Amino acid sequence: MRTHLYEYHKKHAHLTNFAGFEMPLWYEGITSEHLAVREKAGIFDVTHMGRYIISGKDSETFLNNISTRDVASIKIGQGKYSVICNEDGGIIDDVMIFRLEEDVFLIVCNAANRVKDYEWFKAHAPGLSLE
Incomplete structure (x- = not known):
């Protein structure tokens, strides 16, 4: 199954199967994502939940x-x-x-x-x- 954000994830992220959904594992990498969340903000796609x-x-x-x-x-x-x-x-x-x-x-x-x-x-x- 795919969430509403699938097309964006497909273009920018490394995807994996999670509970039957194609979900992003990471975009640019764990370190850069960690720093972005710590210094600015992060978004977590919960449409699969x-x-x-x-x-x-x-x-x-x-x-x-x-x-x-x-x-x-x-x-x-x-x-x-x-x-x-x-x-x-x-x-x-x-x-x-x-x-x-x-x-x-x-x-x-x-x-x-x-x-x-x-x-x-x-x-x-x-x-x-x-x-």
Whole structure:
């Protein structure tokens, strides 16, 4: 699969396959990219990553149950890093949780874990008021 930035990446970067997507490994080289990020800014293409909208009156409860983040601390318009854990505390995935509205969240997960995360979410949603 290809992201929306594929044509740019193809012209300027060394590409590799990552979770089924053709993604850039580097452009000019690791050192120059490191310095550019440290001295100016960097952009990371996340279009290949999984994205899920979790909404409904129990959305905060749901996310507090499956993640290590106190979701109540995330303000509208903010995003925070978190980890999704299994019942034994083992890590399933690391994610970004964004609060879009009071009861609407965007979860950004790793590309390789899109399906696994979705199945985990479904398995832990019964009985909750989610959309």
